[in-house]
Amino acid sequence: MAHALRLYLAGAARAAPLARRVLQRRLADGREDPDRLSEREGIASAPRPDGPLVWFHAASVGESLSLLEMIRRMGTERPDLSFLLTTGTVTSAAMLASRLPPRCTHQFVPLDVVPWMRRFLDHWRPDLAVLAESELWPGLIVECGRQGVPVTLINARMTARSHARWSRWGRGAASDLLSRLAHVQAQDEATAERLRSLGLPSERLEVTGTLKEGAAALPHDERERDRLAQTTAGRTLWLAASTHDGEEAQVMQAHGQALRAWHRLMLVLVPRHPDRAQGIAEGLRDAGWHVARRSTGDTIGPETQVYLADTMGEMGLWYRLCPVSFVGGSLVPVGGHNPFEPAALGSAILHGPHVFNFADIYDRLGRAQAACLTEGAELGAVLTRVLEPDEAARLAHAAWEVCSAGADVTERALDLVFAMLDGVD
Incomplete structure (x- = not known):
């Protein structure tokens, strides 16, 4: 394991006291739900459903909405599947409350504190983790690997600023982390090139466009x-x-x-x-x-x-x-x-x-x-x-x-996730 990544994980293993102070500040600012704050420490507020479970994770409103059509279609094709959708903002939770497809549970994602992420994974035991856009959290990805949960990144987006930040880690740390992703579907060639420059193998990468092109039209009354x-x-x-x-x-x-x-x-x-x-x-x-x-x-x-x-x-x-x-x-x-x-x-x-x-x-x-x-x-x-x-x-x-013109993006993401599930089975 790359030295910088090892240092990050060592810090994340002991970060609970600091992370709780961060959560309290966010709570005071209205950026956390007081009734669900324990979810941010990996304590589930819902039972795990029986059968295979696909975990989708997105940062906030826009990213999570782009996943709903995909989850809905997967649920229609595979009635045996259940879904966990995690996000990190109260606005996303409010938005999703009335929009979740059948057999889909929402939880707040834990902060990237290793014991909290481990507790989260121990409870939910997902068969597959599907990350959206730019959610590359080292603790999450490494803990999934330790528990045998395959991880894929879809709708990937990396800005020049994010690329510069990852580059400061050193190519070895970024490459080590990216090598733990089974496959990546990027929104555009600029993102693909940045990921390649950080060490993502080309054979695990494809440019598909953005999932937002294939999303269902926003609902209304x-x-x-x-x-x-x-x-x-x-x-x-x-x-x-x-x-x-x-x-x-x-x-x-x-x-x-x-x-x-x-x-x-x-x-x-x-x-x-x-x-x-x-x-x-x-x-x-x-x-x-x-x-x-x-x-x-x-x-x-x-x-x-x-x-x-x-x-x-x-x-x-x-x-x-x-x-x-x-x-x-x-x-x-x-x-x-x-x-x-x-x-x-x-x-x-x-x-x-x-x-x-x-x-x-x-x-x-x-x-x-x-x-x-x-x-x-x-x-x-x-x-x-x-x-x-x-x-x-x-x-x-x-x-x-x-x-x-890009409505096939969702189809390609579905093909990837179903193929990975078949591989898991």
């Missing part, structure tokens, strides 16, 4: 969509989705500019983190905007200029309701958010320049003239143009064609 459509009849709507601090001001500037041409325009504003909504609402009202807030039950009236949709799990509703969507996290250096969601639901896509989390798909959308890249100062002019129904429809159709 059709009765609520009908109600809101009637409430806003005769008005033009647009959506600012998953916005971050620093973006709302630019979005509101664009909204004010577009209002000069579209006098009954209403913005549906969905902050990425709903706990910011109170401050956003106060700031907008202080600036003179007429705001209705969804979480407090405010009604939309003729005077409403901004509908602050500060609830979880309703993006499918907003993308269906709004013909034009700005996808946030892209005017500030967050890296952008998932463009497949609006593309699947017929909403034209606007975005800023910071889309490195989804660089490949945004590049494909740009080449196909299926999305509009804009700096913040230009957003209002671009929005005014794209709100024209013919232009919005053209962009939406082009984006749907680009994003639906």
Whole structure:
């Protein structure tokens, strides 16, 4: 075993006191569920189901949602299988609460403390571990190996920053860890090249695209969509989705500019983190905007200029309701958010320049003239143009064609996991 990896595991074996202090700080910040905190120490809150169990792990909301269609299809094909889905955030747990497929249990993943991970694996005894995107935790991977649990990484994504961080470990440590993965399916060639440079054998690696291309369209409440459509009849709507601090001001500037041409325009504003909504609402009202807030039950009236949709799990509703969507996290250096969601639901896509989390798909959308890249100062002019129904429809159709072209990604991931299960059996 590489020296750096051995040192990490030695520290992780004794890290429980420090990890508990970290959990208490996170709990105080509202980033842990007090009723389920023990799960973060590997103490299960549910029994292990009988029969074969496939463990899927994803970091948070976007990553876990991309796995649900895969789990659903596996469960349909193999009624003998049960599934464990772990994540690390309270927002993901809230989102998944009403969406888990049959025979699927959600747990919070333990912190990467060796005794906690060992306790977790002793209870769940998975037949296979399937990690998503960038969840390369050394304790998790090594303990799976010690307990004979095969590990695969699907939908793999590695940014330049992550690559630099792994490189500082030394190629030997990274290579040692990656060699413990049975197979890797990467989202793009850039990720594949970074993994190869860290020592992942080429024969264990393939580039398949992102699972988000094959994910089912986001769900929604059709009765609520009908109600809101009637409430806003005769008005033009647009959506600012998953916005971050620093973006709302630019979005509101664009909204004010577009209002000069579209006098009954209403913005549906969905902050990425709903706990910011109170401050956003106060700031907008202080600036003179007429705001209705969804979480407090405010009604939309003729005077409403901004509908602050500060609830979880309703993006499918907003993308269906709004013909034009700005996808946030892209005017500030967050890296952008998932463009497949609006593309699947017929909403034209606007975005800023910071889309490195989804660089490949945004590049494909740009080449196909299926999305509009804009700096913040230009957003209002671009929005005014794209709100024209013919232009919005053209962009939406082009984006749907680009994003639906990769629907076989889920099939390839399913083939891999079923093949590994057959190997286990």
